[in-house]
């Protein structure tokens with residue numbers, strides 16, 4: 001029972017055609033209440049298309065998307081106030097100040113009076129535009145500030161699900177951290193977050209679960225740990241090899257260990273990180289180590305192993 | 314509905330912040346009216362009659378022939394001249410002003426003693442002889458002409474028209490009077506002294522002279538009877554007159570007016586145009602001559618109202634491309650409210666623009682709006698119903714074009730049809746009067762044509778004394794229907810964009 005309740009968004013066999021072009025091909029996904037769900041994929045994978053269907057601003061050609069059991073459809077007006085979409089492109093009025101933009105969209109969601117002003121002030125604080133910048137025309141904002149305002153507008157009506165479409169494009173690391181902090185704050189308050197990006201580091205550091213999208217198909221969807229397990233970690237190390245017995249000890253303890261051409265150097269490739277085991281063994285057997293280097297797994301490698309291509313070409 | 318106002322308020326806020334656009338919306342139309350008004354000059358908007366205008370100031374206090382002042386006779390004479398119209402100026406100050414400002418090349422003034430002087434004109438030595446080699450001494454007749462030195466050619470023509478008219482007045486008058494004198498006993502007495510008749514030999518017994526003066530002869534014939542002598546003298550006079558009349562059959566020498574002297578029949582085709590001076594300056598601060606603005610202001614009001622299609626449409630298309638529109642569509646606001654939010658600002662701006670132009674036109678250019686006979690309802694029809702219907706159509710068109718265009722280029726291309734072509738066909742650029750005959754029929758295919766027809770009705774020219782309110786109603790209705798159709802199409806299209814497959 002609890003399992004059913006924890007699903008907030010569900011898409012089932014969703015296909016979207018742009019003319020002849022299949023932007024999404026029979027996609028199925030579930031997103032749980034309260035999680036930060038990552039949607040990772042290269043340019044043109046179909047991330048924005050999928051978000052627009054989830055946000056109810058476009059219709060799938062086939063398949064169904066539901067929000068809390070209700071079908072998501074553009075005509076379903078009541079769902080609109082439960083969803084907050086941060087579009088990939090800036091979508092605010094440049095000739096209005098940050099505050100005016102937030103007030104305007106808040107009003108369109110039916111917020112009024114002190115409730116609205118309080119809410120707007122709260123958001124200005126969350127997105128770090130609460131000082132004098134709130135009263136500046138947004139056209140004079142830096143790229144990072146614009147990104148944050150773009151995010152803030154989607155928060156003003158306190159949506160249950162916040163969908164972000166590449167919210168960190170063109171921002172410096174400092175601004176990116178602010179955005180991350182804001183997202184974490186919002187999530188901590190109970191908002192489900194769908195985070196779309198083509199930066200695997202972002203997905204890795206922010207998301208509980210990640211779907212990897214490529215050519216309109218989901219090629220993997222799991223927790224970060226499980227995804228990383230799809231690829232292998234290679235550890236390379238060299239020891240001072242003064243007698244043959246040490247190699248025998250190593251091979252006996254770790255059968256998968258492969259000796260390299262250079263004497264005394266070995267490599268090991270496994271699905272889980274073998275480094276602790278190797279170091280333990282070397283310490284116990286009092287084998288002197290010269291160097292150790294680990295080729296750690298990441299989503300980039302997961303993507304590479306799944307598609308044969310790099311995430312960024 | 315509240316949502317519409319929220320959106321509309323935001324739109325207006327954005328527009329006001331865009332100072333350039335705001336200036337263009339209000340200042341440009343007025344500047345255009347002003348510039349064109351200055352360029353087009355006085356004659357624009359008046360039906361050209363191709364008549365030479367002679368301005369006359371009549372101060373004549375006396376009386377001449379037929380209990381009419383001689384000045385009136387002179388004016389009659391000028392008016393009857395083909396291709397000439399007479400304009401009566403009211404007062405010396407006005408006449409001076411008109412000439413000083415170059416609005417009239419010359420003004421002919423018949424001074425108070427004019428009739429008296431003409432009456433005194435005579436071939437007799439004691440009378441006034443007004444003639445000199447080239448014509449008439451104006452000063453002797455108390456006629457003056459004030460001239461603008463900068464327009465010598467025109468004032469010379471006016472002066473010669475005046476000279477000829479005076480000749481035609483004074484000559485027959487003097488001849489007629491002189492001819493009457495032929496029957497005068499005084500003249501016969503004079504004649505009797507001057508003319509001596511030879512006495513035939515057979516009669517020399519009775520009168521022992523070679524010659525005898527006519528006077529004496531008549532006295533002799535009357536046998537010293539004074540009454541009889543007088544009677545004879547009169548008979549001689551009449552005889553002379555009759556003889557002369559017989560001799561000059563084609564002339565009525567006693568006629569005293571040019572027409573009867575020359576026995577000429579007035580040409581019935583000569584249209585007599587006698588007008589009084591109309592102040593065409595307008596009452597506005599700039600005194601730029603109101604007549605042309607009675608046509609320019611409605612034309613430009615309509616043209617600029619409809620050119621809002623481009624500006625509003627542009628803002629709409631720009632927003633569609635900016636992503637804010639999608640964001641707007643993703644709010645729970647109803648489609649109709651979003652549409653209204655975009656629709657209301659254009660209506661408001663269009664209304665403001667119309668009132669701005671009419672108000673400034675009235676204030677600065679002395680534009681005439683309405684007639685004194687209008688009731689409150691009439692004013693409401695003219696200043697609320699019509700501007701509103703026009704603005705409604707403008708706003709609907711701008712959204713229609715805006716929703717059809719995918720980008721600014723498409724919009725510019727699409728809107729050039731309603732903004733430029735329709736303005737031309739509708740008569741906003743060249744008045745219908747200047748266009749081919751069936752241009753007005755074509756004009757009614759365009760909203761501008763309907764709007765302009767009605768707007769010209771509420772800004773009457775000086776000749777209009779009634780207002781065709783039925784026409785204003787009809788135009789307002791047509792504009793509203795056009796607007797309604799376009800708005801409906803836009804609404805359906807926006808609904809498809811929002812809820813459809815895209």
Ligand SMILES: Nc1ncnc2c1ncn2[C@@H]1O[C@H](COP(=O)(O)OP(=O)(O)OP(=O)(O)O)[C@@H](O)[C@H]1O
Pocket residue numbers: 018019021023041042043044045046047048049050088198
């Ligand atoms: N309106 C459209 N008409 C035609 N093709 C479209 C349209 N919108 C998207 N596409 C195509 O669908 C594919 C998926 O587009 P989408 O914008 O969803 O990708 P994305 O993953 O968001 O890419 P990016 O990281 O560049 O934003 C792309 O190949 C794109 O060219």
Ligand SMILES: [Mg+2]
Pocket residue numbers: 047048049088165
């Ligand atoms: Mg995208």
